[in-house]
Amino acid sequence: QVSEALHRLEPSAKSALSLGQLAEAEGDENKALEYYKESAELETNNADKARVYYRIADIYRKKGNFSQARNFYRRALDTKPSLGRAYLQIASMYSQSVNNCGDTPFDKRAVYWLAADYASRAAKVDPSIASNANQAVESYKGRAPQKSDVFQEGRNAGETIQIGCWIGENVRIPAM
DSSP states (O other): OHHHHHHHHSOOHHHHHHHHHHHHHTTOHHHHHHHHHHHHHHOOOHHHHHHHHHHHHHHHHHTTOHHHHHHHHHHHHHHOTTOHHHHHHHHHHHHHTGGGSOSSHHHHHHHHHHHHHHHHHHHHHOGGGHHHHHHHHHHHHHHSOOHHHHHHTTOOTTOEEEEOTTTOEEEEOOOO
16 A cells, blocks of 8 residues: 555656556456556666566466457567567467467468467577477477368468458468
8 A cells, every 4th residue: 555655656667567566466467457557658668668568468368368468469579579488479379279260170270370470580589589489380380281281272382361360360371
């Protein structure tokens, strides 16, 4: 209560962050989100702002709100483009959504190409996680449609597939 009163008198990014952490520890995610968003607005240091956006995104991801989570992971990336972990989280959410996005089994599995693309971006921007990111790329590619699947579907490399649901992106069938 004292911290909240002090924060109301002199709001700062750090005090909002601390109050957000406290609310999160107490299990009040909605209150935590309010404070984290305020902290991000007040924060002037881009690295710290990116960390706050990442934290917000994590809360939304854990709540299953992947669309909002992706929005905040993207904000973190806009603020700090080398934050490869954010790309990995987006890739992971995409792979978790495979069965919910797409009309046919082929289109659903095509989501893995998109996940692999995001994991690949993570490896490019953040050498410290490149090994894990590259393993994720190989895993996603292994679950994506293979050359024989593309042939059986009568599809061609370079063709665009629209991924529906919350993802709302396109992916191109890669040359294999």
